[in-house]
Amino acid sequence: MFNLLSNRQVAQCDGTTRRDFLKAGVLGMGALTLADLLRIRAQASERGQQTRNTSVVWLWLGGGPTHVETFDPKMSAPSEFRSTVGAVQTNVPGIEIGSVFPKMARVADKMAFVRSFAHTNSGHGGGTHWVMTGYNFPPADNGQGQIKPGFGSILAKHRGANNVSTGLPTYVRMGGILGDGPSWLGSAYAPFDTAGNARNNMNLQVPMDRLNERRDLLRTFDSIDREVDRTGTMQGLDNFEQQAFELLRGRAREVFDVTREDPRTLDMYGSSGIARQMLMARRLCEAGVGFVTMQYGGWDMHGNIAQSMRSTAPALDHAVSAFVTDIYQRGLDNDILLVISGEFGRTPRVNGSMGRDHWAPLSTLALAGGGLRMGQTVGESNARVEVPRTTPITPHDLMATVFHVLGMPRDLHFNDQSGRPVPMVNGGHAIRELVG
Numbered sequence: 001m002f003n004l005l006s007n008r009q010v011a012q013c014d015g016t017t018r019r020d021f022l023k024a025g026v027l028g029m030g031a032l033t034l035a036d037l038l039r040i041r042a043q044a045s046e047r048g049q050q051t052r053n054t055s056v057v058w059l060w061l062g063g064g065p066t067h068v069e070t071f072d073p074k075m076s077a078p079s080e081f082r083s084t085v086g087a088v089q090t091n092v093p094g095i096e097i098g099s100v101f102p103k104m105a106r107v108a109d110k111m112a113f114v115r116s117f118a119h120t121n122s123g124h125g126g127g128t129h130w131v132m133t134g135y136n137f138p139p140a141d142n143g144q145g146q147i148k149p150g151f152g153s154i155l156a157k158h159r160g161a162n163n164v165s166t167g168l169p170t171y172v173r174m175g176g177i178l179g180d181g182p183s184w185l186g187s188a189y190a191p192f193d194t195a196g197n198a199r200n201n202m203n204l205q206v207p208m209d210r211l212n213e214r215r216d217l218l219r220t221f222d223s224i225d226r227e228v229d230r231t232g233t234m235q236g237l238d239n240f241e242q243q244a245f246e247l248l249r250g251r252a253r254e255v256f257d258v259t260r261e262d263p264r265t266l267d268m269y270g271s272s273g274i275a276r277q278m279l280m281a282r283r284l285c286e287a288g289v290g291f292v293t294m295q296y297g298g299w300d301m302h303g304n305i306a307q308s309m310r311s312t313a314p315a316l317d318h319a320v321s322a323f324v325t326d327i328y329q330r331g332l333d334n335d336i337l338l339v340i341s342g343e344f345g346r347t348p349r350v351n352g353s354m355g356r357d358h359w360a361p362l363s364t365l366a367l368a369g370g371g372l373r374m375g376q377t378v379g380e381s382n383a384r385v386e387v388p389r390t391t392p393i394t395p396h397d398l399m400a401t402v403f404h405v406l407g408m409p410r411d412l413h414f415n416d417q418s419g420r421p422v423p424m425v426n427g428g429h430a431i432r433e434l435v436g
Contacts, residue, residue, distance in 0.1 A: 054370065054405055055285035057278070058151065058293045059320070059340045060177045063300030064124065066356050067345035067364040067385065069098045069309045071113040074385045081348050081384045084306040092375050100313035103321035104366075109375040110324050110333070112434060114365035116379025116388035119344070119395055122358040124300075125178055127343030132179030134399040134426055146183045149414075151402060152291035153182035154424050156189040158408050163288035168255065172284055174277050174294040184417045191293065194256070194280075255287045256280070268322050275319040282326055285336045290406065299342055303353035324368045337370025337405045341398075348386045361387045365398065370405040372434040396428025404430040 068074060073083035073096055087096040090108030097105055097113065104111065121127045123141030130136045133148040140146070149157070152171035159170050173180060173191035182189040254260060258279050269275040274296045281292040296316055301308040320340065327336050345363030346356030362381055368374065382389040400410055403425060410430075413421040 053288065053290075054335050054337070054407060055289060056151070056155075056291050056337045056339060056370070056402055056406060057281045057285060057323075058291070059278070059338065060293065060295045061299045061316075061340065061342040062177070062295050062297035063342065064127070064344045064346060064358055065299040065342040065363075066301060066305060066309070067115070067359075067362055067381075068348065068356070069100070069305060070313075071097050071364040071366055072115045072381055072385055073098050074381065074383075077348075077384050080350050084350065084354070085309050095377055098309070098313070100309050101317045103317045104324075107321050107324045107368075110328055111366055111368045112372065112374050112376050112378060114367070114378045114393055114431070115381050116390050116393050117341075117345075117363045117365050117398070118388055118392040119360050122344055122360040124343055124358075127358075127360055128178040131341055131343055131395050131398070132177060133183075134395050134424075134428070140178060146179050146181055148179075148422075149183045149185045149189070149424070150177075150180040151399070152180060152191055152293060153185050153189040154412070154414075155291050155406055155408065156182075156191075157185050157414060158412065159290055161188055163290070166288040168284070168288050170290040172281075172289050172292045174280070174292065177293055177295055180293050185414060191291075255283050258283065265326065268326065270318055270322070272315045272319065274315050275322060278319045278323040279326075282323060282330075282332070282336070286330070286332065301346065301355050302351070302357055303355040305346070305350070305355045308355075320366075320368075327369050333369040334371040335369075337372065337402070338366075338368040339398075339402065340366040348384050365393075367434070372401075372405070373436050376433065378431060378433045393431060394428055396426060397431055398428075399425050400428040401430045401434060404435055 068081070069083050069085050073085075073087035075082050075087050075096070083098055086099040088099045088102050088105045089096055090105040092108045095108055095113070097108070119127070119130050119136070121130050121136055121138060121141075123138065125140035125143065126136065126138045129140040129146065129148075132150050133146065135148040137144070137147055152173070156170040161171075162169055169192035171189070171191045173193045176193075180191065258266070258276055261279065261283070265279070269279045274294075277294045281294065284292055296319075298308075298312045320338070323338060327333050327338075342363065344358055344360040347359045348356075348362070351357055362385065379388055379390045379393055381387070403410055403412070408424075410425055412424045414424065416422045
């Protein structure tokens with residue numbers, strides 16, 4: 001439930017009072033309002049921090065997607081190693097991907113597939129933490145929480161929590177991923193959570209899939225508009241609170257409502273949950289959001305991997321191909337980077353249940369846009385898709401590549417709880433084949 005206009009009166013320095021906006025739903029004293037976060041954003045700009053307007057959409061395939069059946073089918077390998085679903089030729093000569101991705105194959109010239117991504121933690125928690133933060137933390141496999149900030153929170157700290165022009169949050173989450181929070185950076189840099197936890201940092205909740213609640217939200221905005229116009233409440237608000245209010249009753253309503261899209265665009269994406277989330281992500285980035293995370297799970301395929309892939313892959317294939325086509329048609333391919341990853345790959349040899357088990361020594365990534373060099377594979381696996389044959393691409397290298405796209409310095413440091421400066425990228429280099 002939303003209560004954007006509370007009855008609490010706040011005394012100002014000049015002795016006047018005004019309604020306290022955006023306070024309902026805060027969790028304890030000192031919780032940040034949207035107006036507070038806008039001030040943080042402006043202060044960051046005043047300090048001269050770089051504010052490049054590029055964005056990243058991070059699509060997380062939870063469970064550990066098989067590298068063999070996705071983007072490195074290795075049909076030259078013995079039958080117990082090669083892809084159980086076969087391969088499809090892409091529109092880039094010499095590049096094949098798993099046969100369950102025919103639509104992605106048709107936009108492969110606008111994508112890049114990394115076939116030598118590797119680390120050493122084959123646990124769901126630890127592997128996720130490593131990929132999402134650049135730090136290996138094995139206790140995450142036993143449920144221990146995040147100890148290092150994730151990509152989106154680092155960007156929010158660097159750029160400021162909100163876009164200075166639109167007021168939209170720098171970082172938006174659609175479904176949680178271990179390692180995607182702010183850790184010791186603090187709640188000011190937590191993601192705006194469309195799944196229902198936005199009140200923790202911005203006190204606004206926009207559910208993704210419950211249409212009736214979205215309609216209730218729009219009616220709430222409409223009633224607020226009428227109330228404000230009648231009472232003249234906007235008079236006396238400082239610039240940041242006015243910007244926050246205008247965001248909530250105007251821009252946010254437009255950006256988060258995908259039904260405002262052209263019907264042809266809606267038709268291109270389709271109605272699946274992952275497709276609508278990717279459409280939402282494009283709209284958010286186009287409006288100034290810097291980092292969007294989402295999760296499409298179901299990839300922990302220990303048994304009958306061929307059947308599982310044929311069930312899980314089609315929705316992903318359609319959503320990704322629509323998103324890639326969309327950003328290129330709109331001329332956003334230099335401005336938005338799509339990253340598709342998971343916590344690890346799967347064992348190269350098919351197991352006795354015709355599935356594959358956890359395997360960190362090799363996995364794949366898929367990327368699109370970001371002004372990077374597309375239409376290629378990066379790195380190569382060995383003959384049995386067990387380990388990289390070429391120099392491994394590490395989580396640090398991926399992190400450095402994302403920093404490159406977002407315009408963040410590789411030597412970026414922030415102080416931890418003890419006041420010690422901590423590098424946000426601990427080694428690694430932007431992937432040279434991608435950055436040119």
